[in-house]
Amino acid sequence: MNKWGIKGKILFLALMPAAAIALLLGVHFTSSRISDLEQSLENRGNAIVRQLAPASEYGVISGNHEILQNLTDAALREADVSAVSIYNISGTLLAESGTRVERQLSAENGKTHKIASVGSTNVLGFSAPVYQSEIKVDDLISDMPSDSKSADSIQPRKFIGKVEIELSLKNTIKRKNELLLETLFITLLGLVGSAMLAYRMSQGVTVPIYRLVDAVKKIGKGDLDVKVPEDSGGELKVLEQGINTMASRLKSSHVHMQEKILEATAKLSYQASHDMLTGLVNRREFECRLARALESAKSHGRTHVLCYLDLDQFKIVNDTCGHSGGDELLRQLTILLHAKVRERDTLARLGGDEFGVLLENCSLETARDIAEMLRQLVQDYRFVWNNKSFAVGVSSGLVVLNDESESVASVLSAADAACYAAKDRGRNCIHIYQPADSELLRRREEMQWVTRITRALEENRFMLYAQIIAPLCIQGEKSLHFEILLRMLDENETETILPMAFIPAAERYNMMKNIDRWVISNSFTVLSNVFENKPGGLINTYSINLSGASLGDEGFLEFITQQFEQKKVSPLNICFEITETAAILNLSVAAEFMRELKKLGCRFSLDDFGSGLSSFGYLKNLPVDYLKIDGAFVKDMADDPIDFAMVQSIHNIGHVMGLQTIAEFVESETVLKMLKVIGVDYAQGNWIGAPQPISKLYPSGVYLADTDLTHVNNPDTSGGYLSSQFN
Numbered sequence: 001m002n003k004w005g006i007k008g009k010i011l012f013l014a015l016m017p018a019a020a021i022a023l024l025l026g027v028h029f030t031s032s033r034i035s036d037l038e039q040s041l042e043n044r045g046n047a048i049v050r051q052l053a054p055a056s057e058y059g060v061i062s063g064n065h066e067i068l069q070n071l072t073d074a075a076l077r078e079a080d081v082s083a084v085s086i087y088n089i090s091g092t093l094l095a096e097s098g099t100r101v102e103r104q105l106s107a108e109n110g111k112t113h114k115i116a117s118v119g120s121t122n123v124l125g126f127s128a129p130v131y132q133s134e135i136k137v138d139d140l141i142s143d144m145p146s147d148s149k150s151a152d153s154i155q156p157r158k159f160i161g162k163v164e165i166e167l168s169l170k171n172t173i174k175r176k177n178e179l180l181l182e183t184l185f186i187t188l189l190g191l192v193g194s195a196m197l198a199y200r201m202s203q204g205v206t207v208p209i210y211r212l213v214d215a216v217k218k219i220g221k222g223d224l225d226v227k228v229p230e231d232s233g234g235e236l237k238v239l240e241q242g243i244n245t246m247a248s249r250l251k252s253s254h255v256h257m258q259e260k261i262l263e264a265t266a267k268l269s270y271q272a273s274h275d276m277l278t279g280l281v282n283r284r285e286f287e288c289r290l291a292r293a294l295e296s297a298k299s300h301g302r303t304h305v306l307c308y309l310d311l312d313q314f315k316i317v318n319d320t321c322g323h324s325g326g327d328e329l330l331r332q333l334t335i336l337l338h339a340k341v342r343e344r345d346t347l348a349r350l351g352g353d354e355f356g357v358l359l360e361n362c363s364l365e366t367a368r369d370i371a372e373m374l375r376q377l378v379q380d381y382r383f384v385w386n387n388k389s390f391a392v393g394v395s396s397g398l399v400v401l402n403d404e405s406e407s408v409a410s411v412l413s414a415a416d417a418a419c420y421a422a423k424d425r426g427r428n429c430i431h432i433y434q435p436a437d438s439e440l441l442r443r444r445e446e447m448q449w450v451t452r453i454t455r456a457l458e459e460n461r462f463m464l465y466a467q468i469i470a471p472l473c474i475q476g477e478k479s480l481h482f483e484i485l486l487r488m489l490d491e492n493e494t495e496t497i498l499p500m501a502f503i504p505a506a507e508r509y510n511m512m513k514n515i516d517r518w519v520i521s522n523s524f525t526v527l528s529n530v531f532e533n534k535p536g537g538l539i540n541t542y543s544i545n546l547s548g549a550s551l552g553d554e555g556f557l558e559f560i561t562q563q564f565e566q567k568k569v570s571p572l573n574i575c576f577e578i579t580e581t582a583a584i585l586n587l588s589v590a591a592e593f594m595r596e597l598k599k600l601g602c603r604f605s606l607d608d609f610g611s612g613l614s615s616f617g618y619l620k621n622l623p624v625d626y627l628k629i630d631g632a633f634v635k636d637m638a639d640d641p642i643d644f645a646m647v648q649s650i651h652n653i654g655h656v657m658g659l660q661t662i663a664e665f666v667e668s669e670t671v672l673k674m675l676k677v678i679g680v681d682y683a684q685g686n687w688i689g690a691p692q693p694i695s696k697l698y699p700s701g702v703y704l705a706d707t708d709l710t711h712v713n714n715p716d717t718s719g720g721y722l723s724s725q726f727n
């Protein structure tokens with residue numbers, strides 16, 4: 001019943017009582033009618049025998065069969081009478097009509113008898129005694145009408161016979177059956193009527209409910225135009241109004257949301273393609289347009305020109321007027337430049353104080369004129385800030401886009417290189433790119449690296465490697481030391497590019513901060529997994545290289561601290577490597593930076609020591625733990641006595657200052673032996689263990705951590721051993 005729909009339930013509730021009442025009434029009505037029928041049959045039987053008995057008196061006394069036969073024939077004609085018999089006192093049958101079923105019913109006691117259901121033929125039997133009446137002579141002669149004589153004048157005196165009749169139940173049974181059928185018919189009629197009424201009633205309730213259910217389903221599917229007719233009454237009407245109100249409110253908030261989403265999408269797509277400060281298209285969008293222009297140059301032989309503009313000495317405005325002053329200058333110049341470029345050209349802000357103009361369908365001569373006009377415009381312009389006036393210059397590089405042009409990246413790097421050449425020539429002038437210009441070629445290559453590095457960061461194509469730094473003379477040292485190294489996967493994701501290929505360009509184009517952050521974040525992620533899986537294990541040391549640019553980056557210290565907290569990496573496990581040159585060039589900043597991180601427990605290594613300024617005096621000011629002897633000396637120390645002496649000197653002074661020494665570039669057994677003779681603390685190089693993807697550090701790193709490393713002191717096995725542990 002629980003699974004019945006609302007209509008089924010309503011019909012059931014309406015019909016069940018009606019059916020029960022109809023059944024009870026039917027049974028009651030039928031049974032009372034049947035008992036009435038039986039009673040009336042019995043009354044009639046009694047009445048007939050009572051009338052027949054006195055009427056038979058004379059015939060019985062006289063023995064006149066004819067009279068008696070007339071009486072029985074007359075009685076037989078009465079309805080339902082099937083047999084009539086008259087007997088004398090001795091039981092002799094005097095007259096009989098019809099066919100008897102049972103004979104000789106007792107009637108001696110003087111009373112009328114009913115014998116129910118005689119035999120199997122469904123008859124009722126009745127008998128009544130026949131008495132001889134004693135009539136007074138006075139009475140016979142009296143003139144009084146006979147019906148006025150008193151009953152007392154007729155005295156029953158003598159039992160002289162009996163009358164028996166049988167009444168057939170056939171008609172009664174037939175009537176009973178008819179009654180039952182009538183009752184059944186009336187009950188069914190009543191039930192059908194109730195069912196129709198209940199159906200109509202249930203329709204009145206269920207139709208609006210089904211409409212509501214339908215509406216709710218549609219709303220659930222997102223059809224918010226649903227409208228339910230509000231033609232019901234009572235609570236259903238309230239529900240209908242509620243659903244309609246809900247749908248219309250949902251629709252209006254949906255429309256509102258859609259508008260907001262469209263607005264946000266439009267805003268996002270605008271932000272994705274525009275520079276927020278100037279409102280010009282940004283570098284990404286400019287590159288897309290450049291790509292289209294290149295396509296048309298190749299397919300339709302068109303010529304376009306890219307004009308690359310870089311403001312001169314913009315830093316001075318920034319430094320004098322502050323960043324907001326610099327921003328204002330950029331905005332004002334944008335308005336000036338925008339007013340002068342042709343409608344079909346694209347003016348974009350490519351970065352800091354760099355702009356690009358894509359001059360479509362334009363000859364080099366026209367482009368040179370336009371570039372000159374823009375240069376003049378900027379030169380004539382005066383930026384006024386806080387009552388101070390500034391003159392600004394602009395250097396431009398022009399590159400022709402034709403069917404020989406390679407790619408967007410190469411065109412952009414050529415334009416940048418040309419602009420750089422204009423700066424080299426004294427700024428505020430225009431340089432036209434010539435493919436044969438070797439200085440421009442070098443600069444171009446570097447520029448291409450800028451694009452490649454940016455893409456590699458975006459596409460997560462940088463990878464971390466680790467190389468073991470093995471202890472040489474520290475007896476019983478069990479914890480391991482690894483240097484984490486950076487590699488870049490090329491665009492096809494097939495070749496691994498070493499850092500020396502891209503780091504110089506990254507340094508020159510101020511990209512090291514981003515790279516350092518990437519390395520720290522990703523190294524800590526890997527290390528947090530190692531620590532998580534080896535809680536309480538040996539404290540290994542992981543060295544991470546930092547660039548000089550990051551040391552001068554204000555937010556970098558905070559970034560590292562946050563990374564320690566977020567990734568749950570212990571500073572005790574981390575050693576930062578800073579090149580000697582970077583540390584010395586930013587001495588005070590570097591020293592402060594190191595002190596802050598040492599407070600947390602980090603250690604520091606001075607990398608490539610000996611290659612740069614090599615002033616031991618600076619060492620006193622830098623709180624370093626390790627001196628990493630430049631590999632250039634280590635590599636050839638077996639053949640070059642000067643290199644040997646350099647290694648020895650650096651090691652000796654380092655030890656005197658309480659620092660541990662690390663020799664890198666150990667590529668032969670001889671060098672390893674010599675380092676041990678000198679007493680260098682650690683060695684790193686391909687002969688000991690080549691860099692391997694950091695993914696192999698775990699679980700192999702954990703295995704190594706549990707291993708005795710004295711084998712490094714065994715020259716016969718060391719190289720192969722450590723390498724094999726990684727593989």
Ligand SMILES: Nc1nc2c(ncn2[C@@H]2O[C@H](COP(=O)(O)OP(=O)(O)OP(=O)(O)O)[C@@H](O)[C@H]2O)c(=O)[nH]1
Nearest residue numbers: 310311312313314315316318323324326327352353
């Ligand atoms: N105000 C402001 N300055 C910016 C913005 N983006 C970058 N810069 C600064 O712009 C300067 C651009 O560097 P450079 O082009 O090397 O500086 P420059 O003084 O123009 O040097 P040259 O191009 O060699 O003449 C840097 O100082 C950046 O900090 C910016 O959105 N607003």
